[in-house]
Amino acid sequence: MSSIFDDFTLSRLVFTFRSLEDFPLPSYPGSTLRGAFGYAFRKAVCIAKQQKRCEDCILAANCAYNYIFETPRPSGTTVMRKYEKVPHPFVLWPPLDSRRQIKKGETLSFGLVLVGRALDYLPYFVLVMDELATRGLGKERGKCRLEKVVDCREQVIYDQQKKELLPASSEKGAELIRRAGDVPSRVSLDFLTNLRLVRDKRIVRRLTFQDIYRSLLRRLAILQRFHCGLTPEIDFRGLIKQAAAVETVVDETRWQESRRWSTRQKNYMPTGGLRGRMVFAGDFEPFWPVLVLGAHVNVGKNTSFGLGRYCLVSEVF
Numbered sequence: 644m645s646s647i648f649d650d651f652t653l654s655r656l657v658f659t660f661r662s663l664e665d666f667p668l669p670s671y672p673g674s675t676l677r678g679a680f681g682y683a684f685r686k687a688v689c690i691a692k693q694q695k696r697c698e699d700c701i702l703a704a705n706c707a708y709n710y711i712f713e714t715p716r717p718s719g720t721t722v723m724r725k726y727e728k729v730p731h732p733f734v735l736w737p738p739l740d741s742r743r744q745i746k747k748g749e750t751l752s753f754g755l756v757l758v759g760r761a762l763d764y765l766p767y768f769v770l771v772m773d774e775l776a777t778r779g780l781g782k783e784r785g786k787c788r789l790e791k792v793v794d795c796r797e798q799v800i801y802d803q804q805k806k807e808l809l810p811a812s813s814e815k816g817a818e819l820i821r822r823a824g825d826v827p828s829r830v831s832l833d834f835l836t837n838l839r840l841v842r843d844k845r846i847v848r849r850l851t852f853q854d855i856y857r858s859l860l861r862r863l864a865i866l867q868r869f870h871c872g873l874t875p876e877i878d879f880r881g882l883i884k885q886a887a888a889v890e891t892v893v894d895e896t897r898w899q900e901s902r903r904w905s906t907r908q909k910n911y912m913p914t915g916g917l918r919g920r921m922v923f924a925g926d927f928e929p930f931w932p933v934l935v936l937g938a939h940v941n942v943g944k945n946t947s948f949g950l951g952r953y954c955l956v957s958e959v960f
Contacts, residue, residue, distance in 0.1 A: 646932035647875040651816035651867050653939055654762045655795040659752045660776050661803075662745045666785020673737035673836065673949035674903035674914065675781060676753065680735070681712050683775045688767060707767050714869075722868060730862060731947045732761035732870040734940055739835055745785060756939055759870030765811055769801050816936055823935040827957035829892065829924045830934065836952045837899055837916025839944040846916075848898055852889035852923045856882075856930055859937040866940065882929060889925035896921060903948070914945060 669675050685708045694700040697709045709715070714731045716722075736754030745751055755768065769792060776787040792801040794811040801808045832855070840847045840858050847854055860882060867873045896919035902911045927934070934955055943951035 646816060646820055647877055648863055648867065648932050648936055649815065649817035649820070650871065650873055651863065651936060652759050652762075652813050652871050654757045654765075654811050654813040655939065656755045656757070656768075656800075656811060657752055657793045658755060658772055659750050659790045659793070660780070660787040661790045662747055662749050662751065663786040663788060664747050666745055666779075666781050666783050668743055668745060668751075668781060670743070671737070671836075671901060671903075671914075671949075672753075672781075673735055676737055677735055677948045678903075679775060679778075679780070680771065683778065684708055684712060684767065684771045687771050687774060707764050711761065711764060711767075717869070722865070729869045730865055732758040732866070734758075734946050734952075735949045736952060737836075737949045750790065751780075751787070758866050758940065759872070761870060762811060762813055766808055769808055816932065819939065820932045820935050823931070823955075824957065826927050826931045828927070829922060829958040830927060831893075831920060831922045831956040831958070832934075833920045833954040833956070834896065834916075834918050834952070835954060836941075836950050837901060837914060837918060838896075838942065838951050838953070839914070839916040840942070841944065848917065850891075850894070850896065850917065850921065851887075852891060852925075853883060853886040855942060856886040856889075856933065859933050859942050862940065862942060862946075863933060863936055885929055889923050889927070889930070891921065892924050893920065893922035895919045914948070914950065916943070916950060 688706070688708050691700050691702055697703050697706070697713045698715065700706070703709045711731065711733060714728050716727060716729050734756040736756065738751060738753050757765070773789045776789045778784065779786050788803055790803050791799050794800050795814055796812040798809070798812065800811050840850065840854050842854055860879065864877055896917040898915060899918050900915040903914050905912045938953055938955040940946065941949070941951040942953065945951070
């Protein structure tokens, strides 16, 4: 199946830490990890720390931190004109297990998805993760060591013993779509982390397939444009209109309230969203590539914190 996202490029990595002491984990580690990661990244790479705002720095255009974490909209582009920033080129996948305490000697793993040219900055990610482990994870700064990093081909690209970083494999959209199999007539989406979708400037609490597809299509198109350098013609209006014909068969989602502390805002920010399973039926031929790729880059708001992650299951009749 040919798709406008055949050349969409991403790399999926798994970082594994070994705990050097007992320490607690928050109920949702994604927010804690994302905040600490951003802070450690800036501390490691920024050489103009006297600048309070990245946009005022003369090094901004060539700065790894600015691209990865601030991600300003390039000047001159007509896409996303109402926004100063575009979606970040990475997604954190925090651990989904229910552990609230990590014991000394136990391992803790989480995923990191890099989109397009973000893979060029892989050494920065590994360096910062290594330093973050030494500094300590969680509120109580539990000491760890970065034991290994594994890429999407199950190749160990970094291990603590050798201290050597190998190139990471990446995957094209065409490969991921082909591997997902035949287009089904029924699709199950299981939202593993809080899904926060906006419709008419409000968070949606009762989802339709059209809501999900609209958000995914726009997200993938923007990621592809700004981070993969590809600008295929996409019939947004036509595809989104077609998505309205897909029927909701099962809706087992529930709202889960949560919040996170924002150091930048000096306030708590809402992160509540929908979790659970939905089943849809219809003709998925036009929508299948987007659903497959969306399962790798999440959907909705706060995806860099790990929100909006879903598992895609197809049934072919």
